[in-house]
Amino acid sequence: MLTIAQITDLHVTTTADPLNQMRNEQRLRQVLRAIHELKPRPVAIIASGDLVDHGEPAEYEALKAILADTDIPIYYAVGNHDRRAPFLEAFGGPFAPVDENGLVQYAVVFEGLRMVVCDTLEEGRDRSGFDQVRAAWLNRTLDADRTTPTIVVMHHPPILSGVRWMDPEPDAPWIGLLAEVLRGRENLRGVLCGHVHRAFQGMLGGQLIATAPASSIQVTLNLTPVDMERPDGREILTAEPPGYVLVMADEGRVTTHVCVAGEFEPAVAYTRPFGFT
Numbered sequence: 603m604l605t606i607a608q609i610t611d612l613h614v615t616t617t618a619d620p621l622n623q624m625r626n627e628q629r630l631r632q633v634l635r636a637i638h639e640l641k642p643r644p645v646a647i648i649a650s651g652d653l654v655d656h657g658e659p660a661e662y663e664a665l666k667a668i669l670a671d672t673d674i675p676i677y678y679a680v681g682n683h684d685r686r687a688p689f690l691e692a693f694g695g696p697f698a699p700v701d702e703n704g705l706v707q708y709a710v711v712f713e714g715l716r717m718v719v720c721d722t723l724e725e726g727r728d729r730s731g732f733d734q735v736r737a738a739w740l741n742r743t744l745d746a747d748r749t750t751p752t753i754v755v756m757h758h759p760p761i762l763s764g765v766r767w768m769d770p771e772p773d774a775p776w777i778g779l780l781a782e783v784l785r786g787r788e789n790l791r792g793v794l795c796g797h798v799h800r801a802f803q804g805m806l807g808g809q810l811i812a813t814a815p816a817s818s819i820q821v822t823l824n825l826t827p828v829d830m831e832r833p834d835g836r837e838i839l840t841a842e843p844p845g846y847v848l849v850m851a852d853e854g855r856v857t858t859h860v861c862v863a864g865e866f867e868p869a870v871a872y873t874r875p876f877g878f879t
């Protein structure tokens with residue numbers, strides 16, 4: 603059995619934005635602490651995009667400093683708040699390889715689990731940049747191994763959360779494109795995403811799509827209609843605790859846990875046999 607932790611939407615920034623700098627760093631450190639205390643310790647961490655808030659070189663340097671104490675290998679994906687050039691300047695290499703088009707996408711094989719990381723960033727826009735070129739890459743990469751249990755990681759989820767201001771158009775062409783790539787793949791165990799700063803699950807192309815909570819602040823769960831042109835003063839982000847996802851792979855079975863990071867008192871100890879019957 604092995605585990606991999608997914609962290610997402612770190613939004614690390616600099617003292618130019620003191621509130622977010624302090625809050626997002628403190629929350630990320632809390633998540634990293636929780637992951638390091640897990641037993642067994644995850645073999646890797648995947649950081650699934652929005653690593654920093656504005657794609658600035660100084661922010662990637664700040665992120666590097668925060669991650670310096672982490673002794674679990676960290677792989678990276680990019681999100682809509684990232685910019686590839688400064689990201690690669692700071693993190694380029696074996697944990698963030700680029701493909702022939704300069705996109706941050708690659709496959710890694712752990713013992714009994716393959717992770718395919720897909721780049722959905724379209725620089726300067728919030729929406730997903732998944733297109734024909736990336737669909738062809740993902741098809742090819744998934745075709746290369748149709749037996750090892752596999753997870754796909756991408757920043758933008760192709761399903762609706764119901765929080766309308768964060769969601770894609772339900773009939774956006776990229777979603778149909780991705781559904782065709784995912785359909786019929788028996789060794790695919792799920793697509794893990796971030797972006798919405800909340801954990802939710804749904805299906806696309808017959809596959810499980812699951813998002814992770816942010817290590818930074820969360821999106822407020824409000825499923826009522828919203829006028830995208832007229833701000834109505836509603837709360838849109840909330841200081842709910844930071845979280846992460848733990849992926850467990852055990853002889854081909856893959857399970858994801860949605861976890862809350864924090865200091866929690868033990869509640870009950872194991873002092874009498876469970877006595878399974």
Ligand SMILES: [Fe+2]
Nearest residue numbers: 611652797799
């Ligand atoms: Fe984000």
